Amino acid sequence: MIWSSLMPVKTLFISHIGDEAPVAEALKEFLERVFGPDFAFVSSDYESLRGGEDWYPAIVQALKECRILIALVSRQSVEARWINFEAGVSIGAHDSTPVIPVTFRGYGPGEIGHPLSPKMGRNLEDTRGVEALVRDISKHTGAEMIWKAEPQDLVEFVERVKILEKRLRYFGIEMCPDVHGSSITFEIENTGNVPIELHEVEVVIPRSVMPPYMPSPDTNVLERKVEMRNERQYVVQRLKVYGGTLHAHLGISPLPPSLPPRRKQSLNAVGFTLPTALSEEQMDQEIAFSVWTKYGEVKNTRSVRELLQMGQR
Secondary structure, X not given: OHHHHHOOOOOEEEEOOHHHHHHHHXXXXXXXXXXXXXXXXXXXXXXXXXXXXXXXXXXXXXXXXXXXXXXXXXXXXXXXXXXXXXXXXXXXXXXXXXXXXXXXXXXXXXXXXXXXXXXXXXXXXXXXXXXXXXXXXXXXXXXXXXXXXXXXXXHHHHHHHHHHHHHOXXXXXXXXXXXXXXXXXXXXXXXXOOOEEEEEEEEEEEHHHOOOOOOOOOOOEEXXXXXXXXXXXXEEEEEEOXXXXXXXXXXXXXXXXXXXXXXXXXEEEEEEEOXXXXXXXXXXXXXXXXXXXXXXXXXXEEEXXXXXXXXXX
């Protein structure tokens, strides 16, 4: 490949999702101040990829050549396939390639799930975490520091990260209970700062906390059934979250509405009435939610106790 002979080999690869590119580029700038120019590869950075270059083989080659990989991880990116793919390519190329998960946007190293959870993580919102990250990189790569960040430099970098975080697109969904006595209905709330195109919702409720099973007349309900999961009966309800039918030829627009930031949409079709008296076991049983959007699937689980407490706030 001609391009590989023209580009210097980068010691460090910073893996990130597109929406978090500003933080990745700020980290690259900081680390190249510490270790020198041409030290880090960031796919979204104009200096890491040149115009006209075939970006996919360039990224794969950089992954194979790097001596250490940093995976920027937040609630928005922790399950991103691209982050896990890049980590896998780097490890596969050299079994000894260190992978360091670096968290930010209010997400801590202790929250990281598989496959990155076995790796010791650092945090960009803590000066001690940034200082430890610099030491990690120097130890794993043998790179010498040409500039030592003083405490005030670390504080300024952390503050810059926090400022950039506020400007990033944030995608978030929360299922909110609306409790009236023993009756529970639900709303979807867009907790992010960008509009969300909602598609479908699935709610899985323990059969023991519901009244006798009845088919729903609501036209938005796509499916309602009883099934066994972990030796318990559950009522599984799947519905579309916009009005009308699914087919444009029936006179209904095929595009779901966009839910604006900080707005809610009612899901009365999945409401139910709790038994008059709930045992401790019933209070601890969990209700699972899955919401499908244009950006993918979001899952959450709450116990009956938690839902009742949320509804009382």
